Amino acid sequence: MRTIILADRLGNELFPLTDRTCPALLPIAGKSVLEHNLDMLANAGIKRAVIVIGSFADQVRTQFEFGRRWGMELDYWHTRGEEGPNAVLAQLPRQQNDDELLIIRGDMIRTPGFLIEFLEQAAKRDCPVLHGVFAGQASGLCLCRTQQADLSPLHWPSLAQGLPVPSESSVELLDAKVYRLESLANFHQANLDAAAGRVAGLTIPGRQTALGLTQGRNSKVSSRSLKVGIAFVGSGSEVHSTAELNHEVVISDQVIVDRYAILTDTVVLPNTYVGELVNLSHSIARGSDLIRVDINTHIHITDAFLLADLRQTTLGNSLSPLFNRLGGLLLLVFSLPLWPLAVLASSRENNSGRLLRPRQLRGNRIVLTEFGERCRTEFTAWEWTTSRPLLRALPRILAVVSGDLRLFGIEPVTRQQAAQRTEEWELFTDGAPAGLIGPTQLRHSKNTPEEERLLTDAYYVGQHDRGKNWIYLWEGLLSLFSRRLWNPEL
Template identity: 40%
Template sequence: MKAVILADRSRPELKPLTERTCAALLPVGGKPLIEHTLEALFDADIREAYVVISEFPDQVEAQLGDGERWGMDLRYWLSRGDESVASICRRLRHQNEDEILLIRADVIRSSFLTRFLDLASMRPGASRLAASVGGVDAGLELIRLREDARPTKWIDLVGEGLSVLSDLGDFHVTSIEVVRGTFPGLNLRAREVSPHVHVGRRSVLPSTSIRGENVFVGSRSRVHPRARLSDDVVLSEDVIVDAGARLRSVVVLPGTYIGASTEVDNAIVWGNQVIHLDVGKAATVRDPSLLASMEQNPVTRALAEAARRLAAVVALGLSAPLWPLFTVCSLAANLRNPLRPVRLMGNREAEDVGGSPTRRAFTTWEGATKIPWLRHLPRLLSVATGDLEFVGVCPATKEDRKRPTEDWERVSEEAPSGLIAPGALQPATASRLERRMADSFYAATRGTRTDLYWLFRGALFLTTRRAWASTPSLR
């Protein structure tokens, strides 16, 4: 069976949110709605799907790619918007499909797809079977193309969770209820650090800022210790909440800055737009010290990435005289095997089958020499490819990631892996625990000044006797 994922509705009832992206890409539970749909399909053992797109097609394709992250094969159809079931069936008849599953991607459901398919299999003669929850269309329909056309038969899935996101208020409530856990089977892109508090990867949420229940902070977000998050606060990824800000019953969408002493209650915020749900109106805040968008212009992002890679290439050029020394020392240490491959967890992100972000592993090389800094010279190449930053924590192996860790050790997972690591620059007598503590402290306090400080420390290290002393690997 193949699925047809419908992501082509314009959804004017969700404006102004749908003026910036399509409804299927709106975030709920730390990930776009359509990713919840893909996870449900994977759980139902459906591996091939057509994605019907209309508005913002480039955004959808950029977000999903070819579906490999979910173990699926995705193909895209461009439509004029809200394509009819009859039109879809005509397309698929030419591709010799026996039955198809139509599923809307701008609806949020609990994990009842498998249950629906099991019930549908008990009705072999029906040509069209649709799911509902409490009489509400669930945006889920099984069509048997080889059967004679008959009226749609409905399967009502009593007790399941469903939200069709009928308006902005419904989107606000659903975003909060998903975090509360009222949609069983949905995977949140965050881990529960305490009861009713979820924090995403590379995010900072001080305990002093939590003043209520049901708080969700998405990936790469930061909350100031003097901010106040009361009940039902949902922050998407890349959000900053400054000192003195007070939030209650608020859904904040990606790339938003909430300024110092700003108070927001019962609203949806995206960049400098705030939608007051009690009056049903959207307002644009002109003062960037109160609300602002932090979404980076694609050109700016590309320039920043190009500058980083250029710096890595310059560093490689400056290191040219060292490569002959690296070769000679490695051959002298082990003539038969002067190099060995090492598999490390880098900075480029991938997503596992559940949709959770994870670091992508990469392969680098180590020389056989026991001179510490020379042994890791090939890691400069990994900086050029983006797998490492110039400054960061010690890159972990897959075995390191599997080891149980304390809460304070997990802090280092929020920082990038680096060529120069505070843990590696600790005194030679420092234990593995002390090195990890140094990395965790760096991760909790990192910033531009901190990175420049450790970059300077790394340069000074090359002038010390320890840098040239013959020592075993730090790992």
């Protein structure tokens, strides 16, 4: 028996989740949809299969390679995507075991025992084609014994519409669950059901560390965070001890949930940062995209302090406050020889005897307003009253130690300056953490126009790489010997 896995859905019905990958690679409780299907095939004793792939074919090949992890031998066949199954079969090279074909859609989720039960019942019937049926509709599973059989119930547009299958060619399976993933709401529910154990036999990676709490490898979460219900936390994810997980929550791999965040009936997809005090309910969070499945609404969040994609916005969303504060403390120690120079320069340039002046800047701390809106607080940044740029800014190191600024980030601004930024790209930049060291702070003088400074920050946010932070640190050390940071006229 030859096995063919159809994984060529384009996934328009699951947008925006499919703008970077295909439906077969979307995660269901820690594993991709296609991986769950390969588990099911391996458990049924299937040793060889051809995966029919369309868009994002390279991702599929990279993740599954030749199938050795499942003890299988996998081949691949490329199509334009969502082609008719009969047309795909006509393209495939013929093999000796083509007399009987097992065809399965690899971009849907089923109860793992579904396949074994289907094959047992199909073996008792002498029909040219048999489709597995659940609740009167096709389940994306078929046993074909002739090349001329009608395979339209496997074709994704037909399958999505729930067209009935003729009774003479159907095998009704009662004790099963099928998730066609034809909508964002169905994808959301499939994740919650899988994590809650409502899909019998589905293998979930990780171990149960507390009642209702399952953790993947290298994940960090306190059992105190699970207030009521169940939660799955994928590998490499970190949930702050003050965050709350309520009812049913699925957190995929490489996710960070920050302080006092509240998640209720929510699915968080890989590489997503959920910010402080963020409250998500009946939602799918993917990077900076927030999808409310209960009201069918999609919102793109521009404020990186609310939601962010950790692969694109790496401005400390793993955000180790301890790292930033320790870095600030070390910088403070190394800068101590410059402080007497700052006192001397300020006293010589200011006849009033006032050595320090305050300036109100917007920092990185998040608070809730009386209307329940999140906003960044202001802090008092002290400056020496000298005209020498480097010496004048020394007290800002104290703001890093206190946690008001990051060690690396965009230029901190006043609340009035932030209020003038209304364009989407300006708001995206403005949502990044403010820091002591960055390209704008190092490369622009006080005479540089505001727009040019903002553009530099925008480029920094859009092209940011953590490795470049060390380049900026080295650039800052070299600037100690530059004329611009010592000369008030430059």
